[in-house]
Amino acid sequence: MSGLHARPALTSRATDTATPAHAANHGARGGFARRLRLRILAYRDIEFRSSQVPGIADGAGNGPQQECLLLVHIRKVVGQIHYQTCADCGEGLITGIDIEEPFHSTGLDTRALSHLRSRHPDTTWHSTVTRRTTRGVLRRMRIPAATPTARCTHTVPAPTYRAA
Structure with a gap:
């Protein structure tokens, strides 16, 4: 080995003092x-749009309604939170959290879950999401994992589709 890996990042030959590595690259946006x-951007430019997913509850409107909270940035969906609410039980179930990678660690997931809580103030929330990337936010927001016994009694099974 030549030992080049052990040299300081930048050195000035006249004074032989080390110059900070970020001095030459001060214009780059990183870190x-x-x-x-x-x-x-997540707090200023992201809008929340709600939409219902058709075909989950029965036609009379009984049982949990499958909904999706869309996180929109200038006509582009950058995240989605899928959830079900049941007005009869006062229970809510978060079934999916999908946020694009550039918006991880920006607090957007916390803001979106807080928005859900403000839209449905009398709802007790649970979650079926078990991915490592979303466990932390659910723990911070104190949303427990759903147990199979603590299901809504008004649950309507999803329709079964058969290939023709």
Whole structure:
């Protein structure tokens, strides 16, 4: 080995003092500045749009309604939270959290779950999401995992589709 890996990043030959590595690259957006910019974007420019997923509840409107909270940034969906609410039981079940990778660690997931709680103030929330990327936010928001015995009694089974 030549030992080049052990040299300091930048050195000035006249004074032989080390120059900070970020001095030559001060214009690049990386690290802290990028995360801060994305956090500001997540709080300022993201809109929440709600939509219902058809075909989950029965035609009379009984039972849990499958809904989706869309996180929209300038006509582009950057995240979705799938959930069911049952007005009869006052229970809510989060079934999926999908947020694009650039918006991870920006607080957007926490903001979206807080928005859900404010839209449905009398709802007790549970979650079936078990992915590692979403366990932390569910723990911070104090949303427990759903148990099979604590299901809504008004649940209507999803329709079964058969290939013709």
